[in-house]
Amino acid sequence: MQFAFTEDQNLIRETAREFLSERASIAQLRKDVARPEGHDPALFQAMTRELGWAGIALPESAGGSGLGMVELAILLEEQGRCLYGGPFLASAGIASALLLESPASESRDAMLSRLASGEASASAAITGDTGRADADAVAAELIERDGQACLQGHASFVLNGHTADFFLVLAHDRRAGRQGLALVAIEAGAVGLEIHKLAAMDLTRPYARLVFKDTAGLAVLAAGGTPGIERGLQIAQVALAAEQLGAMQAVLELTTGYTGQRVQFGRVIGSFQAIKHRLADMMVLCEAARSAVYYAACVVDEYRADPSTGAQELAEAAALVKVQCSSGFHDVAGNAIQLHGGIGFTWEYDTHLFFKRARATMNLLGHPQQHRERIASLIGLDAATEAT
Amino acid sequence: MKIRFTAAEEAFRAECAAWLGEQISGPFADIRGIVSQTFRAEQRMEWERALGRARWSVIGWPEKYGGRDASLAEQVIFAEEYARSGAPGRVGHLGTELAGPTILHFGNDLQRERFLLPIARGEEFWCQGYSEPNAGSDLSNVRTRARLEQGPNGPEWVIEGQKIWTSLAQFADWCFVVCRTEEGSKGPAGISYLLVPMKQKGVTVKPIRQMTGDAEFNETFFDGARTRAEYCVGKPGEGWKVAMGTLAFERGVSTLAQQMTFRNELELLIGAARANGAAKDPLIRQRIAEAWVGLRIMRYSALRMLSRATSGSLGAEALTYKLHWATWRKKLGELAMDVVGAPGELCTGEGYELADLPYLYLFSRADTIYGGTNQIQRNIIAERALGLPKEPRGDR
Numbered sequence: 199m200q201f202a203f204t205e206d207q208n209l210i211r212e213t214a215r216e217f218l219s220e221r222a223s224i225a226q227l228r229k230d231v232a233r234p235e236g237h238d239p240a241l242f243q244a245m246t247r248e249l250g251w252a253g254i255a256l257p258e259s260a261g262g263s264g265l266g267m268v269e270l271a272i273l274l275e276e277q278g279r280c281l282y283g284g285p286f287l288a289s290a291g292i293a294s295a296l297l298l299e300s301p302a303s304e305s306r307d308a309m310l311s312r313l314a315s316g317e318a319s320a321s322a323a324i325t326g327d328t329g330r331a332d333a334d335a336v337a338a339e340l341i342e343r344d345g346q347a348c349l350q351g352h353a354s355f356v357l358n359g360h361t362a363d364f365f366l367v368l369a370h371d372r373r374a375g376r377q378g379l380a381l382v383a384i385e386a387g388a389v390g391l392e393i394h395k396l397a398a399m400d401l402t403r404p405y406a407r408l409v410f411k412d413t414a415g416l417a418v419l420a421a422g423g424t425p426g427i428e429r430g431l432q433i434a435q436v437a438l439a440a441e442q443l444g445a446m447q448a449v450l451e452l453t454t455g456y457t458g459q460r461v462q463f464g465r466v467i468g469s470f471q472a473i474k475h476r477l478a479d480m481m482v483l484c485e486a487a488r489s490a491v492y493y494a495a496c497v498v499d500e501y502r503a504d505p506s507t508g509a510q511e512l513a514e515a516a517a518l519v520k521v522q523c524s525s526g527f528h529d530v531a532g533n534a535i536q537l538h539g540g541i542g543f544t545w546e547y548d549t550h551l552f553f554k555r556a557r558a559t560m561n562l563l564g565h566p567q568q569h570r571e572r573i574a575s576l577i578g579l580d581a582a583t584e585a586t
Numbered sequence: 587m588k589i590r591f592t593a594a595e596e597a598f599r600a601e602c603a604a605w606l607g608e609q610i611s612g613p614f615a616d617i618r619g620i621v622s623q624t625f626r627a628e629q630r631m632e633w634e635r636a637l638g639r640a641r642w643s644v645i646g647w648p649e650k651y652g653g654r655d656a657s658l659a660e661q662v663i664f665a666e667e668y669a670r671s672g673a674p675g676r677v678g679h680l681g682t683e684l685a686g687p688t689i690l691h692f693g694n695d696l697q698r699e700r701f702l703l704p705i706a707r708g709e710e711f712w713c714q715g716y717s718e719p720n721a722g723s724d725l726s727n728v729r730t731r732a733r734l735e736q737g738p739n740g741p742e743w744v745i746e747g748q749k750i751w752t753s754l755a756q757f758a759d760w761c762f763v764v765c766r767t768e769e770g771s772k773g774p775a776g777i778s779y780l781l782v783p784m785k786q787k788g789v790t791v792k793p794i795r796q797m798t799g800d801a802e803f804n805e806t807f808f809d810g811a812r813t814r815a816e817y818c819v820g821k822p823g824e825g826w827k828v829a830m831g832t833l834a835f836e837r838g839v840s841t842l843a844q845q846m847t848f849r850n851e852l853e854l855l856i857g858a859a860r861a862n863g864a865a866k867d868p869l870i871r872q873r874i875a876e877a878w879v880g881l882r883i884m885r886y887s888a889l890r891m892l893s894r895a896t897s898g899s900l901g902a903e904a905l906t907y908k909l910h911w912a913t914w915r916k917k918l919g920e921l922a923m924d925v926v927g928a929p930g931e932l933c934t935g936e937g938y939e940l941a942d943l944p945y946l947y948l949f950s951r952a953d954t955i956y957g958g959t960n961q962i963q964r965n966i967i968a969e970r971a972l973g974l975p976k977e978p979r980g981d982r
Binding site for chain 1: 589591658659856859874879880882886890902903909961964972975
């Protein structure tokens with residue numbers, strides 16, 4: 199047991215920070231989101247093809263580097279610091295996790311290879327227009343038409359959906375004799391698939407809505423509501439939380455810097471307890487999130503090493519990390535606006551970008567309230583009343 | 587970064603569990619699960635001696651001082667198994683967690699030889715002489731003073747002054763006293779860290795009754811109390827550094843044991859919620875889940891803190907730790923009362939006897955005060971971790 203980063207892991211972080219500070223500043227982000235892609239494709243290619251980031255946690259057999267969730271979390275945390283909005287989280291964080299937890303098959307392994315090499319990006323379509331993270335929210339259906347499996351319905355809140363090369367779609371399995379949820383892969387160019395980019399409050403990362411009209415040409419990766427889908431989503435929560443952690447740390451630093459310079463009443467406002475104490479509370483949230491993310495990343499690696507014993511702890515850690523990072527990030531970003539005063543409310547200043555990212559990621563993969571309810575069940579609050 | 591324990595460490599876990607289980611279900615069954623610091627103190631001092639005899643009292647210390655040179659992982663494991671066994675709160679903790687590590691780290695060989703083994707063996711108990719009526723949050727304002735005098739067996743410190751909130755002073759053999767040894771000095775300069783015997787004519791202990799009804803802490807008066815000149819840890823006049831070092835040990839492995847107590851409290855609360863139906867209330871469920879999250883995170887932060895301890899610097903996780911747990915436990919106390927409802931307002935017996943959860947509710951109001959109030963913690967975080975300007979003083 200050594201709950202501290204290795205030399206190699208520190209090096210990964212340093213390299214990533216250096217690269218991103220050069221190529222992915224928030225000033226650059228503001229320009230990149232205005233592109234039709236919503237991000238800079240050359241930057242994403244550099245991250246994936248040159249630096250090999252997309253395959254960092256993928257097995258070497260798929261062309262990845264065979265490292266783990268801790269390393270991937272480091273990369274996501276660093277991307278969160280600059281609110282990077284390209285398809286890395288969607289593809290390497292979420293879609294890859296779902297693929298890895300799906301039963302091995304030729305088509306799955308081919309998809310993993312495409313992601314590892316950076317040749318393609320993928321996104322998960324796992325909820326409908328409510329955006330909630332439960333089976334009821336899934337609005338896509340897997341049906342059979344003329345002996346062929348195809349998709350009906352829609353999916354929404356698909357991260358970077360309009361630039362993804364393929365999708366992993368969660369759908370109710372309505373084929374004869376089937377039930378539960380199925381995970382289906384479909385290419386972006388499939389006939390009968392409409393992709394609409396959505397205008398969203400969060401300016402840093404685009405969403406798309408997918409409409410399925412007898413969309414065929416798909417590969418069924420998992421069916422019958424296999425636990426693999428749930429595990430994949432849990433691992434995705436850890437990835438998202440790592441990104442949130444980086445963002446909340448960055449907005450804390452932004453705010454500390456500002457309050458350490460802004461002078462009112464003849465002294466920097468960061469010398470007033472009203473400001474200092476709120477910043478201290480923000481730091482408590484950041485450190486709590488950090489402990490949660492690093493631990494949860496280790497839990498993912500332990501689970502992957504031994505799925506038979508790690509599943510319960512994974513379920514707990516994934517819910518916990520989503521609760522802590524989502525609510526923590528929102529609090530910290532909200533306080534950042536308050537402590538900046540008027541300038542914090544402007545379009546020009548960066549605080550609102552963090553705040554809006556916090557809101558968008560709060561709902562993504564399940565609202566904290568939903569995850570707290572999951573935790574309540576996991577820790578035995580559903581059990582029959584006991585006499586004491 | 588790894589969280590898994592090795593097979594050897596798991597074997598060590600089995601060894602701890604076996605010994606603890608045997609003791610707590612056997613000879614020490616009467617003191618199982620006691621949280622209050624003073625309840626059945628005599629038996630618990632016997633328990634400290636039993637731990638010492640089996641070399642379980644201070645496993646992280648060097649073997650020659652009664653420890654086992656245990657690794658961090660082993661200390662984590664022991665803390666977990668200690669709590670799982672239902673063993674009681676440690677009445678020797680001021681010696682094993684604060685005085686001992688301070689003497690080990692800042693003391694000299696004479697002091698280490700004299701004091702460490704009796705602490706490890708549960709033969710001598712300690713208390714902490716820090717706060718005074720006019721030096722609470724502003725600890726460097728201490729007025730208790732000591733001067734060197736020639737005694738019958740060589741030079742001695744003679745101590746005059748008053749300490750307050752001295753927990754467990756009524757059972758203590760020794761006190762580590764922060765006092766002023768340079769006439770006219772102010773603030774951190776001129777302070778010394780003295781080790782003073784409690785069982786002597788010049789020391790008077792008066793219990794203070796707390797809002798819980800217990801009298802766990804005391805006023806301690808030093809009126810010409812004496813200790814040998816060489817029982818000063820660090821150089822005379824340079825005790826502030828030592829005093830702050832002691833506080834850093836509060837963030838050591840003992841935090842894990844403390845968390846286990848918290849875990850037992852949360853489990854008690856969950857049991858109560860299931861029994862009275864509160865567990866069905868969606869808002870209560872949210873709050874219990876939140877408490878569970880906060881407790882888990884405490885554990886992860888402690889592991890981060892301990893994993894870096896070798897570097898000697900306090901990381902951000904260490905500086906934020908006290909504020910996190912104190913705030914958490916106060917909320918837990920409130921949640922406990924909301925779960926229990928009105929029955930929690932009734933005493934379980936005469937003499938202000940309270941059930942565990944209502945007791946927790948009251949006691950947790952102290953958590954955000956002792957060991958540095960939440961407000962002082964926020965100053966520390968803002969100044970040391972975030973680099974913001976220091977608070978101005980009104981008097982210097």
